[in-house]
Amino acid sequence: MLKFGIQNGLNVARAGFSEDQILTACLLADRTGYDSIWYMDHSNVPQWSKSTVLDPWVMLSAIAATTQHVELGTCVTDAIRRHPSNIALASITLDRVSKGRGTLGIGAGEAQNLKEFNIPFENPVSKWEEQLQVIKLLYESSPEHRVSFDGKYYQLSEACLQAKPIRKPHPPIYMAAGGQRTLKMTGKYGDGWLPIGYTPELFDDHAKTIKESMKEEGRSKEDQENFQYALDIDVYFSEDAEESWAKMKEAVKVSLFKPEVLRVHNIKQIEGFDFKKYFTEYSMSNQEWIVKMREAATTIPDAVARSSVAVGTPDDVIPVFEKFLKAGVNHFVIRFWGSNYFGSIDKFASKVMPYLKEKYK
Numbered sequence: 001m002l003k004f005g006i007q008n009g010l011n012v013a014r015a016g017f018s019e020d021q022i023l024t025a026c027l028l029a030d031r032t033g034y035d036s037i038w039y040m041d042h043s044n045v046p047q048w049s050k051s052t053v054l055d056p057w058v059m060l061s062a063i064a065a066t067t068q069h070v071e072l073g074t075c076v077t078d079a080i081r082r083h084p085s086n087i088a089l090a091s092i093t094l095d096r097v098s099k100g101r102g103t104l105g106i107g108a109g110e111a112q113n114l115k116e117f118n119i120p121f122e123n124p125v126s127k128w129e130e131q132l133q134v135i136k137l138l139y140e141s142s143p144e145h146r147v148s149f150d151g152k153y154y155q156l157s158e159a160c161l162q163a164k165p166i167r168k169p170h171p172p173i174y175m176a177a178g179g180q181r182t183l184k185m186t187g188k189y190g191d192g193w194l195p196i197g198y199t200p201e202l203f204d205d206h207a208k209t210i211k212e213s214m215k216e217e218g219r220s221k222e223d224q225e226n227f228q229y230a231l232d233i234d235v236y237f238s239e240d241a242e243e244s245w246a247k248m249k250e251a252v253k254v255s256l257f258k259p260e261v262l263r264v265h266n267i268k269q270i271e272g273f274d275f276k277k278y279f280t281e282y283s284m285s286n287q288e289w290i291v292k293m294r295e296a297a298t299t300i301p302d303a304v305a306r307s308s309v310a311v312g313t314p315d316d317v318i319p320v321f322e323k324f325l326k327a328g329v330n331h332f333v334i335r336f337w338g339s340n341y342f343g344s345i346d347k348f349a350s351k352v353m354p355y356l357k358e359k360y361k
Helices: 009-015 020-030 054-066 082-096 126-139 180-189 200-215 220-226 241-254 259-266 275-281 287-297 302-306 314-327 341-359
Strands: 003-008 036-039 071-074 103-105 146-151 155-159 173-175 228-237 311-313 333-336
Touching: 003 009, 003 020, 003 228, 003 341, 009 333, 009 341, 020 036, 020 054, 020 341, 036 054, 036 333, 054 071, 054 082, 071 259, 082 103, 082 126, 103 126, 103 275, 126 146, 126 155, 126 173, 173 180, 180 200, 200 220, 200 259, 200 314, 228 241, 228 314, 228 341, 241 287, 241 302, 241 311, 275 287, 311 314, 314 341, 333 341
Parallel strands: 003 036, 003 333, 036 071, 071 103, 103 173, 228 311, 228 333
Antiparallel strands: 146 155
16 A cells, blocks of 8 residues: 655754644644654754754654654654663554554664764664664563563663553554665565665666565565555645745755765765765764865766655656655655645645555555
8 A cells, every 4th residue: 555654854844833733733734634643753953953852752652642643753853862672662552552553763873963972873874773673672572571682882781661562563663774785684684674864776787686685584465565665755836836946956866975875876976975974974964074075075966956855846756756656665754845734734635645545556
């Protein structure tokens, strides 16, 4: 089944919406037929000093009390700032207070949430794999079924949680993977995949890696058929698509500037640009890195960058979504940008969703 959700991400933070405005938008999404609502997990966004950045688990609990139908999840959290046991219990609690609508979106973490707080960020992928193992163990635990784990980074000694999730066997785990190693991990551990900053070509390429991994790991036919190939995608409704694209082009290229995009689209690597250092040291308050990224990202062709976002009228937006559908997306998580946030939620629900759901049912 094709699904659509909204993301309370940088778009909402930048707009500076109050808690009441956010809850109103989520209620609108719930009533107009969206399938899911997601909330980002950032500590701050210092480049926008007037933004409001809130805790996702607290906000999702408030959204759960306001809505009735939509699935609810983090997009995405990490288990570095919080211990994996805390993440496991938070996601179970969300599932229970929402009456079985909880979802866990999780990634390896980002330097921008860690560096300024002096939280170590070494070996993030290896730690992430252990975090997933610990979380899944704890999902199955109870006082009668205690669990132990002896990893390199995490240990459990006859540990348990005392709350059972409503969703079975546990809240679905959507993984934010974008490299070959983490994509294979997604095929091994995930119930869904939730990347951001993708072109249709890159999505198709990475989805194949996940599918191959699921087969190699012996995942069941049911797991493979029910797997959620989600995508966090930007939508900007405008009567003048060209004018709007000109305003956002630079930011879109920056979001796409990563090794896998360059590889899939045969774009030459920038000599001297250290991606590993960027991903482990970058923070949004570091102007030096921001300038470097903007300069390097200009090498991405306009056509490649524009294929990753939906800009213009509903008629302009629909073909972009269709290309991603052909690439394998079955769950769109939308960040609406622009001055009329509430109107965009309603316009997409009335002008785009019905067409796509009917055509691709």
